[in-house]
Amino acid sequence: MEITDKIIKNAAGKNVVAIGGGTGISTMLRGIKKYFENLTAIITVADDGGGSGMIREDLNMLPPGDVRNCIMALANTEPIMERLLNYRFESGRLKGQSFGNLFLAAMCGISDGSFEKAVNKFSDVLAVKGRVLPVSEENINLGARLSDGSVVLGESSIPSTAIHNGAKIEELFLAPAKVKPLCECIQSIYNADYIILGPGSLYTSVIPNLLVEGVAEAVKKSDAKVIYICNIMTQPGETDDFTAFDHIEAIYKHTKSEFIDYCFVNSEPLNDFLYAKYRLTHSFQVVNDDYKFYKNNIKLIKKNFLNVANDVVRHNYNVLADALVCLFYLIENGKSADDL
Numbered sequence: 001m002e003i004t005d006k007i008i009k010n011a012a013g014k015n016v017v018a019i020g021g022g023t024g025i026s027t028m029l030r031g032i033k034k035y036f037e038n039l040t041a042i043i044t045v046a047d048d049g050g051g052s053g054m055i056r057e058d059l060n061m062l063p064p065g066d067v068r069n070c071i072m073a074l075a076n077t078e079p080i081m082e083r084l085l086n087y088r089f090e091s092g093r094l095k096g097q098s099f100g101n102l103f104l105a106a107m108c109g110i111s112d113g114s115f116e117k118a119v120n121k122f123s124d125v126l127a128v129k130g131r132v133l134p135v136s137e138e139n140i141n142l143g144a145r146l147s148d149g150s151v152v153l154g155e156s157s158i159p160s161t162a163i164h165n166g167a168k169i170e171e172l173f174l175a176p177a178k179v180k181p182l183c184e185c186i187q188s189i190y191n192a193d194y195i196i197l198g199p200g201s202l203y204t205s206v207i208p209n210l211l212v213e214g215v216a217e218a219v220k221k222s223d224a225k226v227i228y229i230c231n232i233m234t235q236p237g238e239t240d241d242f243t244a245f246d247h248i249e250a251i252y253k254h255t256k257s258e259f260i261d262y263c264f265v266n267s268e269p270l271n272d273f274l275y276a277k278y279r280l281t282h283s284f285q286v287v288n289d290d291y292k293f294y295k296n297n298i299k300l301i302k303k304n305f306l307n308v309a310n311d312v313v314r315h316n317y318n319v320l321a322d323a324l325v326c327l328f329y330l331i332e333n334g335k336s337a338d339d340l
Contacts, residue, residue, distance in 0.1 A: 001340055003322055007329040011035045014328060017042060017192040019209050024200030026069035031317030033074050035325045039130030040188040041070045044208045046142040049156030051097045055105050062115045064104040067132055075126035116182060133185050135209045141175040142208050155204050159237025169203050169238065172254060174211050181212045192224040194328060199229040199315055202247050203238045207254050216255035225331060227262045232306065232313050236282045245292040260298055262337065264323065268304040277311060299337050
């Protein structure tokens, strides 16, 4: 479907909320920011690994990494500023740490310790198009119960423990169990015309947001159409052997709700080299089980969303953005998504 001025104009005034974390959602935001003026990204704050985990532990603040990536994706910055904020120190005690994370930590320090205020100030400095919101300002830890009966606490430990134990994730939980969401997050969901879940790690980026008190309920009660963007590849320790619909079932199981209207899946097969490369890490292309979507009244949209850079599989954010904006136009005009 060709992008026209009419389609672009239709998108401009829509309230769009994206929920997730990790590199998946920040990649998508780079594409969709060109179409949507009222865009809100709600980001998980359960990360406890890497540079974010170090800052979280040292400074007793929320992990900045995923939020920083999304702010950068929505920012209108000069190339030198983007390089500066993405720079990682190569030696010393700061080795591996991102300057952008430190910048956000400093913003938190001059904002009376308020992570929300720090994010807002950081966004203002970078002239961000849209809003980036942490799902909560509380100190959250993500835990999982595995199929072998063991319990793991800590987002970064869940996949590795599942792999080590040869077990699957049965259930996620937050510690503390009751976590208050940011009020702006709930309000933005209720005001949304469209809600996008993912792309990103199912168990460590998407579902943790929906476990925060009131978030899943708001998504279900909202009048918005909900779109899930399925990962292209399975993730070891998280979604081994998962089909596309298995991702949906995991979301429904954890939220005890059924609210997804559309699902985007990649239809382009990997070449032999990529297949072999990913197979070495026990990661495989997600299988599209079309009939289950039909049975559960979810419209499955299959397109070539594949992008490969440096032999790494990602979503093509421009194709993804074009497909979303066309879908919204078709919905608004009472036409079938098959026209995509």
